[in-house]
Amino acid sequence: MEELKLRQKDEFINLSQLLKAMNLVESGAMAKNVIDEGLVKVDGEVEFRYRRKLYKGMIVEFQDEQVKIV
Numbered sequence: 001m002e003e004l005k006l007r008q009k010d011e012f013i014n015l016s017q018l019l020k021a022m023n024l025v026e027s028g029a030m031a032k033n034v035i036d037e038g039l040v041k042v043d044g045e046v047e048f049r050y051r052r053k054l055y056k057g058m059i060v061e062f063q064d065e066q067v068k069i070v
Contacts, residue, residue, distance in 0.1 A: 001059075001066040012053040013069065015040065015060065024062050034062065 004018060013021070016031035019040070025031045034040055035050045041061040042052060054060065060067045 001068055003068050003070045005070050006056065012055050014050070015042065015047060015052040015054060016050040018054055018060055018067065018069075019062065022065075022067050024065060024067075039063070 002022065004013070004022060006013060015035065016028055019025045019031040019034070020028060025034060032050045035048060038046045038048065039062060040047050042054065043058055044061075054069050056069050058069045060069075
């Protein structure tokens, strides 16, 4: 499982931003597409909101990759 550390000044990161930051997708448009298709899970549940706010402790799953927000 990979980890994404939030910047000290940030309280959260949006789901689409996380997918791009972790190089799981190439663009924001691609992030929106994979989320719309139901291919991304947040804490074990399929997530359809690309602006879903992710906070410390949450886990995102996409294509056999897991990312924990720390």
